[in-house]
Amino acid sequence: MSKSNPILTKDKRLAPGFRLFLMALPFLVLIFLFSYLPLYGWRYAFYDYRPPIKLEDCTFVGFKHITNMVQNAAMRKNLIRVLKNTLGMSILGMCTSWMPMVFAVFMAEIRNMKFQKIVQIVTTIPNFISWVIVYSIAFAIFSVGDGFVNNVIRAFKPGFEGIDFLGNTDHMWWKMWLWMQWKTIGYSAILYISSIAGIDQELYEAADIDGAGRFQKIRYITMPCLLPTYFTLLIINVGNMLNRGMDQYYAFQNPLNKKYIEVLDLYVYNQGIAGSQISYSTAVGMTKSLISLVLLGIANTISKVFRDGQSIF
């Protein structure tokens, strides 16, 4: 191929590829404005920004906010608590991330197809409702005053004071974990269910002839077929360890349980937007983003090894 001008053709018209680029340019600009330009906002982390005053008139403090995270005892204490919540709940999630897989494996064992289909449809619905609705449901079922569970107990035991499931802050991580499972397990299982449907049936027939039992077939055929998918997802989870989001925790947070469910993302919001400590929270958020990027890089490298050179990027 001859080397041609990528912008202009010989007869001085725009080359097709460049015309296409121009037609896509408005959207590329949007992406720049809303995904890349905010990075420029990281400069707030290096100033002592006090909102009514313009940033340019505020004192430049360099890495003060970042060193403060480690050196200032009060901030360190807070950060350790938040980090503990973030990692604690992430690790809890990772340690139990095999559950959707097992859920799918045994669901495939149900012989009545109609029942299987209904279970699949019903258990997937919670994934598509917002965390606000989940919280509203939690309120409706477990609230101390008029929740379903306490109402049922009261129906048998009039005058019962009620158990305060939501106000009680014991085992907060596990409660958050339970709601997460309730919401997502059915949906996460779908990926495994379709993988199981894709397994060559001849493998099972051969196993039948060899006299393999149900659990042997699960152990030697189904599970080995699902494990690569499982490990890939697990590695992505490791990369996203610090990114818990805040939808769930914002919906469930109250002054009592905040101590236990404030994760990094929520902490940055609470400090920055709700508490207007712009500079400090930007520093925390920035540090989090950078560490996350490194984690994702590591995760991607590991998954490359797992999937024979195919990366998750």
Next chain:
Amino acid sequence: MSKSKAAKISKQNKIKRSTKDHVIDVILYIVYGLFALICAFPFYYLFINTISNNELSAAGQILLLPKGVHLENYRQILKIEGMASAAITSVARTVIGTALMVGATSWMGYALSKAEFWHKKFWYRFIIATMYFGAGVVPTYMNYKMFGMLDSFWIYIIPGMVGAYNMILVKTYIESISPSLEESAYLDGAGYFTRFTRVVFPLCKPIVSTITIFGAVGQWNSYMDTIIYMNGKNWQTLQSLLQRYLSQATAMASQLQSMTGGSSDAAFEMTPVSIRYTITFVTLLPILLVYPYFQKFFVKGIMIGAVKG
């Protein structure tokens, strides 16, 4: 296909099945039946409480079956201040936001599927990279502030218009369909945009439906953006209204009650409980209504996402 085959095989083997197998079957039915019940019951519970006698509902006596059925709650709910506008905002952001996102995302997917795109590799990475980093909530907030976008409806629509992940889905799909389909249009002298709208986009129906549905559910369910970026009362959505109501349940209850208290009959008069349940159910209803249509699409969506590689 293979599932029905598997079912057939297991039917043939029925004779050989042992008591142990039957015991396992029963356990499976119980465990999965129970879990399905746990997933479905809250929705049912909310619903029967919204249509039952409000006095009984407030006293916690509607547990399994509705009593004194009426639809007054759904008629009165619109009288709550902000409810009607929140409903309109929710619908508007879902319809407009999803339509523009689908259009822009598929267009970008198409453009970047073309080898001749000017510096294609660079621009593709430019978009994909946005999936892996974020400036964080505070810089994003300051960015919107700089553009004067806080408290504006467009914050729901414009920043999320080109979704990197969805764009990959569309691009992969377009690359899988034969380029010869476009050829005749090309020979007729049709430009990129005409070829995209007349030929390629209609062919992408399966993937477009998938991203439409996921986009719409995402728009409908989103609530943190309202809470973070809408400081005033403008552009509240059903989700944010519900969130606000739940977080200040008791304080707002009496206020709302005085606003709605038009009915003289206690059985119909809205109570804090009935208001909470009714708002929740109204917010939930669109999802439940479209769910039967979209559940066949999300399996496809996940599969494509999983093999994206």
